[in-house]
Amino acid sequence: MIMLEGVTKQYGTRKSLQDISYTFEKGKVYGILGPNGSGKSTMMKMIAGLVYPTGGKILVEGKPVSRKIAASLAFLSTEGMLYQNFKVEQMIHFFATQYPDFQREKAEELLAFMELDRRQKVSRLSKGQQGRLKLLLVLSRNTDILLLDEPFIGLDPMVRDMIVKGLVSFIDFGRQTVIITTHEINEIEPVLEEALLLDNGRITAFCNVEEVREKDGLSVLEWLKTNVKKEAVL
Amino acid sequence: MSAEFKTSKPIYSQIADRIIQQFVRGELHPGEKLPSVREMAIQSGVNPNTIQRTYGELERLGVVETKRGQGTFMTEQNEMKLKLRHDIQKEMIEAFIESMRSIGLNDHEIYESVNQSLKRSDHES
Amino acid sequence: MVFKGLVIKDFLLIRMYLFTWLAVLIVLYTAGASFAAYQKQFYLVFPFLLVLYVGHTLVLPVTAGILLKAEEKGQYWLHGTADGKRLLSSKLIVSTIVLLASLLLTNVLMAFSLMAANGESQLAFLEGQFPWVEGVLFNGGIIFSAFYLTTWGLFLWSLFHSMAQSPALRKIRWILIIAVYFITQTVIVRVTEWSAVKAFLQSWSIQIESPLSSTGGMNEISFTMDSNGLLVWPLLLSCAGFCLLFFAAAWLLDRKVEV
Incomplete structure (x- = not known):
């Protein structure tokens, strides 16, 4: 369980996050849209213990989060994960040494699934292949929490589809708490259970994905649009 | 083959509809084993909890049976297939009639046009 | 396991630079030596080698700089099970390996030049002896200066990135970094000028028998060397200072540097 209590992050006068309170329940799949x-991104980095709140608290399993959370949390970040002059297998080897919960067999399975060549250099990989490699690296870990920051950014629809399949195949549903940030919602909507809308550093709306369909007859994308409009009117 | 989903309906019931249609068309046979929750989730690219709900709903309707430790199977009762076909048929016809009326046709005109169309397609085949 | 992984990673990051640099050294030396031999004045190779040696003070900080630069984008290296001490010491160890490899090659080139020059004409200042003591002292001086620059570099780098989160500090962080360095230096210089401190610093020295003992020219060496020989206290205190800078850098990295 991840609890955010009145979390604020301020950079000078600019507030990146304002008084966020929300609880992520164990074993559910969340989408943060906005x-x-x-x-x-700031919210993700905070949960990963890599950015510190200016105000409020972040508790994971009741304990304040710090950089040490990395032992039980896998984080796919938008930048800095891959070393350009490494081969795919060297990246995998490096991750395996850094995280005791890294599973080699799972990495091998994912290598085949993601259609990656272990001998290729990272700098030679296409954007889509790099995105798949990043996903391979985090999905090979056996963690309680999985944070995916913009896993679809800059990827073409075919690759996105593949990544969604990868997520469904390799996430340990019910045990892993998964938080995905994205602004390309369509592909992952069927994977999400809960959706949050973040706007200007505040949670402006949240919903259960199937409930929105059932009660309002809306997809999350449409729900998002109506909520953004309401905001604009206010 | 993760299919597209309509927005107006929960995903779990859309997948349930799809299974029912396959059953009625004969693509799924009575007593046939369905993929496991996980396999089905991967095939359709959705959260396994959704499939869990789909199977639960189908079981409640009596379309599938879950055997402990073995998996989920299509029902072997033939009446169920007939009933489901009847349900779908009824649903489709009602929808058809409604849209015909909405463009201004009366019952007689609907009947006539359906009759003519049926004769024509008979002729062609 | 974790630490070994870090060291291998850092070595892979620097490997191409290392090989390229060693090749450049050989090419530079060959060019210099050929020129000296062509002029029929082979001893000209020695000033040239001296420049290469002095340049080695920069090898360590530059290598460490390249290794830190590789992590700067996103600072994702902080998302791991290793703490700041391990992260930084891996960088320092790999940089030291690079320095030692480069220094070793330069020493081999130096020894080769000495032997070549000796065969040609007896070098007066050597009195027929191979300059072991000078060599060790000189190498030691270079390594000492290199660590001085690098530990300061690591500390200031961490400090620089610690100030990123505050926009007010962010704008003037270059000035602050420079100020921190110069203020510290000034304080140290002032303190060492006090006669009591001076006396203490010179109270323990080791005599070194060397025909060349008066020719040392580098500042950093003159700090720990004088006509009496090697001053032990300044050397030990400097090393303690390096450790302090290193731990301060690691502390900042763990607590203040944000992604």
């Missing part, structure tokens, strides 16, 4: 600059 435009660029809404504070999605």
Whole structure:
């Protein structure tokens, strides 16, 4: 369980996150939606213990989060994960040494699934292949929490589809708490259970994905649009 | 083959509809084993909890049976297939009639046009 | 396991630079030596080698700089099970390996030049002896200076990135970094000028028998060397200072540097 209690992050006068309170329940799949600059990435980095709140608390399993959380949390970040002059297998080897819960067999399975060549250099991989390699690296770990920051950014629809399949195949549903940030919602909507809308550093709406369909007859994308509009009117 | 989903309906019931249709068309046979929750989730690219709900719903309707430790199977009762076909048929016809009326046709005109169309397609085949 | 993985990673990051640099050294030396031999004045190779040696003070900080630069984008290296001490010491160890490899090659080139020059004409200042003591001292001086620059570099780098989260500090962090360095230096210089401190620093020295003992020219060496020989206290205190800078850098990395 991840609890955010009145979390604020301030950079000078600019507030990246404002008084966020929310609880992520264990074993569920969450989507954080919102435009660029809404504070999605900051929120992810905070849960990963890599950015510290200016105000409020973040508790994971009741304990304040720190950099040590990395032992039980896998984080796919938008930048800095891959070393350009490494081969795919060297990246895998490096991750295996850094995280005791890294599973070699799972990495092998994912290598085949993601159609990656272990001898290729990272710098020679296409954007889509790099995205798949990043996913391989985090999905090979056996963690309680999985954070995916913009896993679809810059990828073409075919690759996105593949990544969604990868997620469904390799996430340990019911045990892993998964948080995905994205602004390309369509592909992952069927994977999500809960959706949050972040705008200007605040959670402006949240919903259960199937409930929105059932009660309002809306997809999350449409729900998102109506909520953004309401905001704009206010 | 993760199919597209309509927005107006929960995903779990859309997958349930799909299974029922396959059963009625004969693509799924009575007593046939369905993929496991996980396999089905991967095939359709959805959260396994959704499939869990789909199977639960189908079981409640009596379309599938879950055997402990073995998996989920299509029902072997033939009446169920007939009933489901009847349900779908009824649903489709009602929808058809409704849209015909909405463009201004009366019952007689609907009947006539269906009759003519049926004769024509008979002729062609 | 974790630490070994870090060291291998850092070595892989620097490998191409290392091989390229060693090749450049050989090419530079060959060019210099050929020129000296062509002029029929082979001893000209020695000033040239001296420049290469002095340049080695920069090998360590530059290598460490390249290794830190590789992590700067996103600072994802902080998302791991290793703490700041391990992260930084891996960088320092790999940089030291690079320095030692480069220094070793330069020493081999130096020894080769000495032997070549000796065969040609007896070098007066050597009195027929191979300069072991000078060599060790000189190498030691270079390594000492290199660590001085690098530990300061690591500390200031961490400090620089610690200030990123505050926009007010962010704008003037270059100035602050420079200020921190110069203020510390000034304080140290002032303190060492006090006669009591001076006396203490010179109270323990080791005599070194060397025909060349008066020719040392580098600042960093003159700090720990004088006509009496090697001063032990300044050397030990400097090393303690390096450790302090290193641990301060690691502390900042763990607590203050944000992604």
